[in-house]
Amino acid sequence: MIREINNRGLACPQPVINTKRALEEIDQGTVVSIVDNEIAFENVKRFAENAGYEINTKEKNGEYYITIIKGEGTGPVEVVSTSCETTSVVYLITSNTFGNGAEDLGETLMISFFNSLLEKNPPRMIMLVNSGVRLAIQQSRVLEQFSKLVAKGTEVIACGTCLDYYKLKDQLAVGRTTNMLEILENMTGGDKVITI
Structure with missing residues (x-):
């Protein structure tokens, strides 16, 4: 069939x-x-x-x-992480600035956040939506920190619809594109989800 x-x-x-x-x-x-x-x-x-x-x-x-x-013996299967280094924390980042208020201060705070995050156990995943996708493009001021987190085992996913909206699809420098269904599955999958 x-x-x-x-x-x-x-x-x-x-x-x-x-x-x-x-x-x-x-x-x-x-x-x-x-x-x-x-x-x-x-x-x-x-x-x-x-x-x-x-x-x-x-x-x-x-x-x-x-x-x-x-067919017999194919999908669906439960995907289990085999990494021992990452924690079961998922960050949902909805903006390219940290907090509300002055944009330049928010950018500075976001850099500080990522520098601090490198000192902790890396999260299992970072999900980027809305203007948060700007953090993973070629001109991002936290691209180096993202690359280090990926090297430690963190998965980075960026909303494809958001990249299209901001016309940044071709500029994604770290991680991969995703969709809202996968984002929702990761938000409800049992990990601790922290929204920024």
Whole structure:
């Protein structure tokens, strides 16, 4: 059984949600998720890989076809971190400044925050949304700190919709793009979530 899911023209996380629902509706078979932008392609592909499904991908005329095979012994699986160095803390950073008020003070405080964070056990993940995505681009004043945290085992994910909104998609220098579904899953997954 092959089922095609037309996700053309849809912004994330809708292609991921549609694909996930289609897979939940079948016991075995193949789902082909069709998307027409690179962010949706990466997010659907990552979802399928993380869930333990067998996948194949191809691009044709600017459209991406993600073929996901659900059979006996494939997905969904629980993803368990094997890193012993990180703690089960997730930071949700919603702005490129720390606190409200003077922007230059907020930028200074954010640099101080990241310098201080390097002195602690690194968090499991840092999620960047809204103007927080500016912290992970090439011109960021905390790029060096982010790189050190990644080297210590912290995963950095940045909202793809936010990067698109600020026209920064091509400037992401650390971490990877994500969608609201993955952000929500990490917010409700049992880790301690700290919002800044």
